[in-house]
Amino acid sequence: MTNPCVCALQSASKLSTSANLTVASLRVNYSNQGLDETQLTPDPIALFSTWFDQARSAQEHEPNAMCLSTADESGRPSARMVLLKAFDQRGFVWYTNYQSRKASNLSRNPFASLTFWWPTMERSVRIEGPVVRVPVEESDAYFHSRPPSSRLGAIVSDQSKEIKNRQLLELRWQELQDAHLDDDGQLTRPIERPSHWGGYRLIPDRIEFWKGRSARLHDRIVYQRDLPELSDHNLDQLAKLQWATKRLQP
Ligand SMILES: Cc1cc2nc3c(=O)[nH]c(=O)nc-3n(C[C@H](O)[C@H](O)[C@H](O)COP(=O)(O)O)c2cc1C
Numbered sequence: 001m002t003n004p005c006v007c008a009l010q011s012a013s014k015l016s017t018s019a020n021l022t023v024a025s026l027r028v029n030y031s032n033q034g035l036d037e038t039q040l041t042p043d044p045i046a047l048f049s050t051w052f053d054q055a056r057s058a059q060e061h062e063p064n065a066m067c068l069s070t071a072d073e074s075g076r077p078s079a080r081m082v083l084l085k086a087f088d089q090r091g092f093v094w095y096t097n098y099q100s101r102k103a104s105n106l107s108r109n110p111f112a113s114l115t116f117w118w119p120t121m122e123r124s125v126r127i128e129g130p131v132v133r134v135p136v137e138e139s140d141a142y143f144h145s146r147p148p149s150s151r152l153g154a155i156v157s158d159q160s161k162e163i164k165n166r167q168l169l170e171l172r173w174q175e176l177q178d179a180h181l182d183d184d185g186q187l188t189r190p191i192e193r194p195s196h197w198g199g200y201r202l203i204p205d206r207i208e209f210w211k212g213r214s215a216r217l218h219d220r221i222v223y224q225r226d227l228p229e230l231s232d233h234n235l236d237q238l239a240k241l242q243w244a245t246k247r248l249q250p
Contacts, residue, residue, distance in 0.1 A: 030212030097159035139198035
C-alpha cells in the first residue's frame with residue numbers, strides 16, 4: 001500500500017522543483033541607460049531628490065515605500081517596509097510605534113539602513129546611518145496632518161504585540177471611533193498623538209545609487225562622509241559636511 005505521507009512529500013517536492021525552475025528562469029534585462037559621474041551632484045540629497053521626483057513622474061507605485069532594516073543588540077537583522085514622510089539635509093524621516101519591534105531594535109542599536117526600489121526606473125537607493133527620534137513638535141505636526149482614521153489607527157494598535165484575534169482589534173477600533181467621530185466621520189473631540197507614536201530620522205553617512213544596466217554590468221555610485229557627534233542642535237550643520245564618492249563594481 002502506498003504511504004500517503006510519502007506521496008504528499010513526493011508531490012510537494014515535485015511542485016517545489018518546478019516552482020524553483022520557474023523562479024530560477026525569471027530574468028529581466030535592464031536597459032543601457034546608465035548613471036555616470038557627470039550626473040552626480042555635490043551632495044547626494046539633491047540627487048536623491050531628483051531620482052525621487054522622477055520615480056513619482058514615472059508613476060511608481062508608492063515611490064516613498066522603503067525597506068527599513070534594523071538589527072538587535074546581538075546583530076540579528078530584521079527588515080520591513082515603511083513610508084518615507086520627509087527628507088532634507090538633516091536626514092530621512094518615517095513614523096511608527098515607539099514600542100514596536102523596529103523601535104526595540106533601534107533603542108539598543110541606533111543604526112539602520114533604508115532601501116528604495118523603483119522598478120520602472122530600474123533604480124535603487126540604499127541609505128545608511130545613525131537614527132534619532134524626531135523632536136516631539138515634528139511628530140505632533142505630522143500626526144495632526146493625518147486623516148482622523150489614521151490617527152485612531154496609530155492609537156488602536158500595540159504594534160508588533162500578539163493579539164488573540166482580529167475581532168478584539170476591531171472592537172477597540174469601534175470604541176475609539178464612537179468616542180471621537182460622529183456618524184459622518186467628523187471629529188467630535190481632538191485626537192492627541194499618543195506618546196508611543198512618532199518619527200525617526202536616519203542621518204545618512206552612506207548613500208548608494210544603483211542603476212540596472214544590460215548584461216548585469218550595473219552602475220553603482222556610493223557617497224560617504226564622516227558624521228560628527230550628533231545632537232538636535234547641530235543637525236542643521238550637516239549640509240556643510242563634504243561627501244566623497246566612488247564607483248563600485250556591480
Ligand atoms: C508599503 C508599506 C508601507 C508601510 N509603512 C509603514 C509605516 O510608515 N510605519 C509603520 O510603522 N509601518 C508601516 N508598514 C508596516 C510595516 O511593514 C510593519 O509591518 C510594521 O511597522 C511592524 O514592524 P515591526 O514589527 O518590525 O516593528 C508598512 C507596510 C508596507 C507594506
